[in-house]
Amino acid sequence: MLKVTGVVAVGALAIGAGVLSQAGTAKTSRIADGQGGLLISPLRVDRQAVTGATDRITIANRSPEALTIEVKARPWSVSSSGDVAPNRRSTLGGVRVSEGAFTLAPNQTREVDVALAGAPAGGSLYGALEVVGLPTDLEQRKGVVTGYRLVGALRYHAATKRYALSASSPKVSKDQLLLPVRSTGNTNAAVRATVEVKGATGTRRGSARAAILPGKRVSLNVLSAKTLRAGRYTVKATLRQGTLRTTVTKTLRVKR
Structure with a gap:
């Protein structure tokens, strides 16, 4: 693990590149070639899940100072x-990184499998490849110290896709x-989820679309409920994913 003094605050980052600062707030930004900073290429692994499948990632230090990399x-x-x-x-079980920690001098690169x-x-298997770079003399510095955090996607797809979805009771x-x-x-x-909400005042329709990781549950925002009065409603939801299409009916009670 990288040893740091003080607190490194890390917020949610988009898949790509992010900059973090000690005792600061994480900011998202993409660092393009020639702009300096810490670079990784490619930004993602996207392939069929085959045992032993190996991808080579190039990590480059384009900053003016040496960085400790994790x-x-x-x-x-x-x-x-x-x-x-x-x-x-x-850490993501089943994925191995050939080098988990090393130092890069300015303009130096390293290939990691x-x-x-x-x-x-x-x-x-779905996960993230996280690359953090901090100045090698971080412990001797005072005040805000800028480092780099890059996050890329690891996507190992099944040879045969299996679609399976379930919906719980809706809520406001x-x-x-x-x-x-x-x-x-x-x-x-x-x-993709589409809904029909039926009540005493009529029928309302809505929809939402999202990517949901296997084994995870996400609350899809399918409809504005501002105009739903207090009462009992019937919600018919149709879920689609790939070749799957399934419909469920749920009861919704709104309290005002």
Whole structure:
């Protein structure tokens, strides 16, 4: 692990590149070739899940100072709204990184192999490759110290996709109708949900689309609930993913 003094604050980053500062707030930004900073190429691994599959990642230090580098494969942490971020308390089982820690001088590069060590239990595996670069003399510095955090996607797809979705009872939160949907298949293929909400005042329709990781549940924002009066409603939800189409009917009670 990288040893740092003080607190390094890390917020949610988009898949790509991010800049973090000690005792600061994480900011998202993409660092292009020639702009300096810390670079990784390619930004993602996207392939069929085959035991031993290996991808070579090039890490380049284009900053003016030496950096201590840490490379980790992380599982995704998924919020109820579907936002994803690397789980920094854990490593992604089944993925091996040839070099997890090293130092890069200015303008120096290093090639790191990322390999799928074994067949994933469900046939697929999804996670993040996190690369953090901090100045080698971080412990001797005072004040705000800028470092780099790059996050790329690791996508190992099943040879045969299995689509399986289930929906829980909808709920109203902050004037939005949310439909909790869980993926129990083995693919991150996009999920589309359409709903019909029937009550005493008529029928309302809505929809939402999202990618849901296998084994995860996301509350899809399918409809504005601002105009739903207090009462009992019937919600008919149709879920689609790949070749799958399934319809469920749920009861919704709105309190005002």
